[in-house]
Amino acid sequence: xxxTGSVKILLIEDNLAEARLLQEFLKQAQSKYFSxxxxxxxxxxxxxxxxDQLFGAYDVILLDLTLPDSEGxxxxxTLINCLPSIPIVxxxxxxDDKLAIEAxxxxxxxYLVKRQVNVDLLVRSIHYAIERxxxxxxxxxxxxxxxxxxxxxxxxxxxxxxxxxxxxxxxxMLSHDIRNPLNTILLAAGLLxxxxxxxxxxxxxxxxxxxxxxxxNMAQLLDEVSLIGQADSGRLQCDxxxxxxxxxxxxxxxxxxxxxxxxxxxxxxxxxxxxEDALWDESLLRHILGNLxxxxxKYSPPGSTVNFDLIGQHHAIAFRIQDYGIGIPELDQQRxxxxxxxxxxxxxxxxxxxxxxxxxxxxxxxxxxIFVDSKVxxxxxxxxxxxxxxx
Ligand SMILES: Nc1ncnc2c1ncn2[C@@H]1O[C@H](COP(=O)(O)OP(=O)(O)O)[C@@H](O)[C@H]1O
Ligand SMILES: [Mg+2]
Numbered sequence: 001x002x003x004t005g006s007v008k009i010l011l012i013e014d015n016l017a018e019a020r021l022l023q024e025f026l027k028q029a030q031s032k033y034f035s036x037x038x039x040x041x042x043x044x045x046x047x048x049x050x051x052d053q054l055f056g057a058y059d060v061i062l063l064d065l066t067l068p069d070s071e072g073x074x075x076x077x078t079l080i081n082c083l084p085s086i087p088i089v090x091x092x093x094x095x096d097d098k099l100a101i102e103a104x105x106x107x108x109x110x111y112l113v114k115r116q117v118n119v120d121l122l123v124r125s126i127h128y129a130i131e132r133x134x135x136x137x138x139x140x141x142x143x144x145x146x147x148x149x150x151x152x153x154x155x156x157x158x159x160x161x162x163x164x165x166x167x168x169x170x171x172x173m174l175s176h177d178i179r180n181p182l183n184t185i186l187l188a189a190g191l192l193x194x195x196x197x198x199x200x201x202x203x204x205x206x207x208x209x210x211x212x213x214x215x216x217n218m219a220q221l222l223d224e225v226s227l228i229g230q231a232d233s234g235r236l237q238c239d240x241x242x243x244x245x246x247x248x249x250x251x252x253x254x255x256x257x258x259x260x261x262x263x264x265x266x267x268x269x270x271x272x273x274x275x276e277d278a279l280w281d282e283s284l285l286r287h288i289l290g291n292l293x294x295x296x297x298k299y300s301p302p303g304s305t306v307n308f309d310l311i312g313q314h315h316a317i318a319f320r321i322q323d324y325g326i327g328i329p330e331l332d333q334q335r336x337x338x339x340x341x342x343x344x345x346x347x348x349x350x351x352x353x354x355x356x357x358x359x360x361x362x363x364x365x366x367x368x369x370i371f372v373d374s375k376v377x378x379x380x381x382x383x384x385x386x387x388x389x390x391x
Contacts, residue, residue, distance in 0.1 A: 273312030
């Protein structure tokens with residue numbers, strides 16, 4: 001309704017006498033002022049409504065069901081599609097009750113039998129149609145809001161369920177991985193205690209060695225799990241310091257090579273491109289590169305070579321670690337960055353399956369990306385791209 005409280009009506013009626021009569025009735029109405037725009041064809045009505053979307057607003061449409069350019073109910077969907085929120089009252093001839101009721105079923109708010117119309121009936125029907133349409137519209141929006149809420153809640157529940165499942169899987173993998181070294185310790189300690197006199201010094205030494213290895217294994221597992229926990233709770237912060245990347249990498253290579261001297265693997269380090277001092281988180285870098293180089297060594301045959309390339313790019317640095325080791329089956333490649341995932345070809349090579357999960361989290365924390373390219377039997381190349389954060 002307009003600000004002045006008048007009701008704006010679009011009358012679509014080809015019979016001029018009927019149209020005049022209706023307009024006359026509306027003039028006589030006491031309760032409200034009705035302003036009427038009259039057209040004779042459906043297409044003119046549609047044109048008027050489209051124009052109306054830009055200018056004023058119609059409150060109701062009075063629609064004759066026998067028009068020259070549209071027969072019967074086919075006018076209804078045309079109008080409803082054009083402006084779905086305007087109520088429609090259809091005008092029918094006597095004995096057309098069936099058609100009238102079908103019109104209401106298809107979206108009209110009310111119907112009037114032309115010869116029976118009088119002022120009161122017409123005014124009542126118009127008011128009723130407007131009110132009914134308003135209630136329907138508000139129900140429709142409420143419904144939409146509710147549907148939206150239900151969708152959101154369902155998505156939340158699915159997410160919560162996934163997280164829950166992930167957590168219980170994590171706990172069961174972790175307990176399994178802790179039980180293994182604990183069993184080793186229990187067994188070796190038992191052997192040492194029960195056979196103290198009978199064991200040779202070498203045997204004793206080997207049992208103690210097993211205990212130490214198992215403890216080291218557990219300690220590493222706990223360190224890795226606590227890192228993943230930190231990352232998951234958003235506590236993996238990026239503490240940036242100014243770093244000479246090349247010197248840092250060379251030192252890291254020396255450390256790793258020293259720790260795996262018995263495998264006699266040569267790490268060939270190369271740097272290329274522009275490498276200016278920039279801001280890096282030393283601990284994140286250590287986790288990323290340390291894990292990738294250790295993996296390259298661990299999954300390569302003794303005596304082979306691992307290439308480590310540092311490539312300065314315009315706004316980023318690429319770290320590429322390439323080995324000629326066992327490679328990774330294609331099917332396993334996508335899951336490797338999830339905790340506890342190990343490829344099917346690891347055989348008896350020990351590991352927790354947490355290293356790459358940590359690498360991925362650290363790369364994310366540094367705003368970078370990681371790619372893997374690998375072929376079983378030929379080797380693997382891991383590439384990490386980290387954006388350059390200038391001083
Ligand atoms: N350089 C590599 N060559 C072959 N396989 C690799 C390599 N790096 C990682 N993988 C595979 O990815 C898995 C996950 O790696 P990671 O998370 O570091 O766990 P792990 O403790 O087993 O080394 C490994 O178990 C192995 O199957
Ligand atoms: Mg590893």
